[in-house]
Amino acid sequence: MIRLGRVLGALGIAVTMACQPASAQPTGEISLMNWLGGADAAVIKQVIAGFEAKYPDLTIKQVPVTTSGDQRGGIRTALLGGQKVDLIINAWPAFRKELADAGMLRDVSSVWTEKNWDSLLSPTWRELSTTDGAVYGVPYIFGYRSGIWHEPQDLTRIGLTAFPADWNGFTATFEPLRKAGFAEPVALPGKIYGHSEWFESLLLRVGGPEVINELASHKIKWTDERLVKALQFYSEMMAKGCCADIQTIYASHWDDAADRLFVDRSANYLLIGMWINARARSQYHLEPGKDYALGKFPAFGLGHDDDSLVDSKEVLATNLGANAEGADLFLDYLINGEGAGIIAKAGFTVPTSAVDISAYDPVAASSVGYVKAGKVHFVLGDMLPGQLVDEYRVALQKFIANPVEAQIMPTLEQIEAVAAQSY
Amino acid sequence: MPQSMAAFALLTPVVIFFGLSVIYPLFETIRISFWQIRGLGKPTFIGIANYQRLFTDPTFLGTLWTTLIFTIGVTVISVAIGWFLAMLCSFAPKQTSIFRLMIFATFGISEAVAGYIWIGIFRPGESGLLNGVLIALGLGDWSQAWLGSAHSALMALIVAASWSSVGLPLLLSFAAVQTIPRTVLEAAQMDGAKPLAVVWYIMMPLSTAGARVAIFINLLSALRAFDIIFVLTNGGPARATETVGFFMYRESMTQFNLGYGAAATIVLLVAVLVVAIPAIAQRTKGAH
Incomplete structure (x- = not known):
């Protein structure tokens, strides 16, 4: 009887110890x-x-x-x-x-x-x-910040069955979309920072994450040829009639731009963050994948076509x-x-x-x-010091008002001057 | 307890509270303005370098000009409309009480909320209320992105800020008109003065006290304006609508150049004092 009691006691202690955590939880x-x-x-x-x-x-x-x-x-x-x-x-x-x-x-x-x-x-x-x-x-x-929001039926109207995969294909849609009655193929919100989204994804396709990383830590100058190239593509996009007039761009924040795409149906593309997904579902009552889709930023064939900004x-x-x-x-x-x-x-x-x-x-x-x-x-904007990010966005704002080749280097030099004092 | 002791005892809490909430932060701001502080980094004493930089910074110099236009614009429009409405309301005080209350209510709306209201009015495209009305009236050619150019954005800001500032001049001028003795107005009517003459020669001159106070208050509010600019234009396009108040916020809170932002704050404070001291001195002299 005493032996049984001892066994039960030992068993009880063992069970208790087994149930205790190896180390105390905070x-x-x-x-x-x-x-x-x-x-x-x-x-x-x-x-x-x-x-x-x-x-x-x-x-x-x-x-x-x-x-x-x-x-x-x-x-x-x-x-x-x-x-x-x-x-x-x-x-x-x-x-x-x-x-x-x-x-x-x-x-x-x-x-x-x-x-x-x-x-x-x-x-x-x-x-x-x-x-x-x-x-x-x-x-x-x-x-994901390198995605272009669009409504697939707009592309169907101009004879496309899928979102354009490359840059030339993408910019070639502007004219037919305008002819189809859309006022602005790309809704470009330039009030605060939306206009810099395009520059950053263009830069990603031109130079890959490496150039963005080097730029963010100012290991390269803002006058680097890859940045020049990215602004040239930006100029090309605007010259091909991507967007509304500059006043509308300046007056638009991302929410106005989203409204023009999803509500007014006067625009076709919007490059902005994933928060649009929640807005499209809850505010516009659209069905993801059916009423709207997210296209991958077009390819440039420069070796960075699968890279992403987030x-x-x-x-x-x-x-x-x-x-x-x-x-x-x-x-x-x-x-x-x-x-x-x-x-x-x-x-x-x-x-x-x-x-x-x-x-x-x-x-x-x-x-x-x-x-x-x-x-x-x-995204580059989140990597830059406060003073520089502000100057960079304002310089880009000024650039898109007059996006010509002659303005590219002065724009980049202006940003570089601030960058030189920001680190 | 002697009277002086009682006065001292009553004033002490106020003086302590005022010292902690106004005087201490003021001296701290002045102190910070002599330092270079970037983010959470270690501060460096730089003497008056922030002030030297401020007055050679084209962005800041631009904000001085914008502040001047904005302040004068908002004060003139809001006081002129408020004063004019006060005169009109004075002819039928009872019948216009609800009207006065509605206009004065705009004074109670926060600037941020007013900004959001006016964003809806100035939105680009047909969805903007103003553009929608213009199109409905057959004036579609006049519709535009009101916040999209330097000139129209500043004008839009002035209109929006004036809208929320009309209530106070209306109330003060109306109250001043009510203090004019009825006998003066009746004598003018008996002498054959027409309503316009009564307004011009009697009501307006005798209600300047109320208008002066309104000018003073609206001038100071416009000088310090921030919320409505932040919401409506965010200082843009390309910094075209940045006032000193907004510049101060951007430097201090967005870029966290606390020292530089503090220097801008002191410049704004001096501007406010330049306006406030003569006005207060005049009011004090009048009281004596």
């Missing part, structure tokens, strides 16, 4: 600096709810940052004011470097290895998340907060099936392979396919 509060609004904010809220349900001993406190326009100003102000957070949502690689240079970020390279994030994020994504050899967080959403949102780990372990757990949750599944279900494309492509609508799925086909790089 507990307490994780603070997350969040400046997002709209659908982006809603999905983070859902992810947090999922995380807290999975880890009941952890709570996430969102530290809101709200400023008009560029949110980096608000984030800087909060951090300089002494705000302590474990995690920061970021969308600008240049800002990541600024935070890293200020000594505010925590290198998670060892966590990346320990948690085997390489099995979920490709080497490209790791490279894109790396600043000066260190990884400070994980990307959780990306958007934007992304990432969560960065800081060394300011008190709960590094909890923060790492949240990063892990974001890129694993549960967290990433919530994000994908909300209509966003995710960089992690934990989500199957079948989770996306046809347009989002095509964007994932384009991104997987070649090399990937962030």
Whole structure:
């Protein structure tokens, strides 16, 4: 009897020990600096709810940052004011470097290895998340930025069955589209930054991600011949009658331009980010893949035709907060099936392979396919220092008002003059 | 408690609050304007270099001119319309009370909201309200992208900002007209003065006090304007509608050149004081 009691006791201890985790789970509060609004904010809220349900001993406190326009100003102000957070949502690689240079970020390279994030994020994504050899967080959403939104039936009207694959084919559609009654084949929003999207994708096709990377770090000058070439293609596009008059371009933000494509039906093409997908579905009540589609930026035959520009949102780990372990757990949750599944279900494309492509609508799925086909790089605008990005966009604005060969070099020299003082 | 002690006790909280919320940030802004601060990087003391750069920066010099046009335009239009409407309303105060309330309500709308309202009006293409109306009236040739050229965008901004600034001059001028003794107006009517003469020779001169206050307030608001510019034109096209207030925001918050932005802030502050001090001095003298 005594022996049986001892056996049962030992068994009980063994069972209890087996049920205990190998190492204690972190507990307490994780603070997350969040400046997002709209659908982006809603999905983070859902992810947090999922995380807290999975880890009941952890709570996430969102530290809101709200400023008009560029949110980096608000984030800087909060951090300089002494705000302590474990995690920061970021969308600008240049800002990541600024935070890293200020000594505010925590290198998670060892966590990346320990948690085997390489099995979920490709080497490209790791490279894109790396600043000066260190990884400070994980990307959780990306958007394809080299895609041209269009309505396939417009192309049918001019006798095409598919989106033009190469540049000559693409520019050759302008005239027949105008003859078919469309006022502007390309809706070009030049009010703030939409006009620079075209330049950046042209530059990608001419010089590949390498030229964008070198330009972003100012290893090459803005007067480089590849940039000249990209502006020549921009000139050609405008000379062939791509767009509306310059007043309309200047007065248009991306939402006006999208309205002209999807509502007014006066335009045919729009080059802008993946947020149009959510707008097309929820606001225009269009069916992705049927009513509208996303064409891959036309090929140039210069060796970079499968490369893509993307934007992304990432969560960065800081060394300011008190709960590094909890923060790492949240990063892990974001890129694993549960967290990433919530994000994908909300209509966003995710960089992690934990989500199957079948989770996306046809347009989002095509964007994932384009991104997987070649090399990937962030859009140039997100890589440049604040002062330079502003000057670059204004210089391009002035260029498209008079897009002639004689204006190319003065435009690039003007940007280079600011670039020389910006690093 | 002696009276002076009581006054001191009552004033102390206000002085502390004012010091913390106005005086301290002001001195901090002045201090920052002598430093070069880029993003989260380490600040460097550069003396008056930010001010030297400011007055050789063609973009900033351009904003001074734009600010002048915008400020004068908004003040003149809003006060003139507000004053004129006040005169009209004075002839039938009761019947126009709802009308006055509606116009004054624009004063309570935030500039950002006003900006979004006017974006809908000035939208390019037929979907813009203004263009739509012009086309409906057979004036389609006049329709254009109102925010798409330097000239028309600035004019559009002035119109939009004036719209939201008319309420105050209307209210103040109307109140001033109401203080004119009825006997003066009745005497003029008995002497055969026509309504226009009553307005020109009696109501307008005797209501200048209200209009002066409105000019002062609207002038300062226009000088400091930011929200409506941010929403409506974002300073464009190609910086054509950037005022000093917008420049200050762009440098400080977008480019995070805090020192340079602070220098622009001090220049704007000086401009505001140049307007405000004589006006306050005059009001104080009048009170004595």
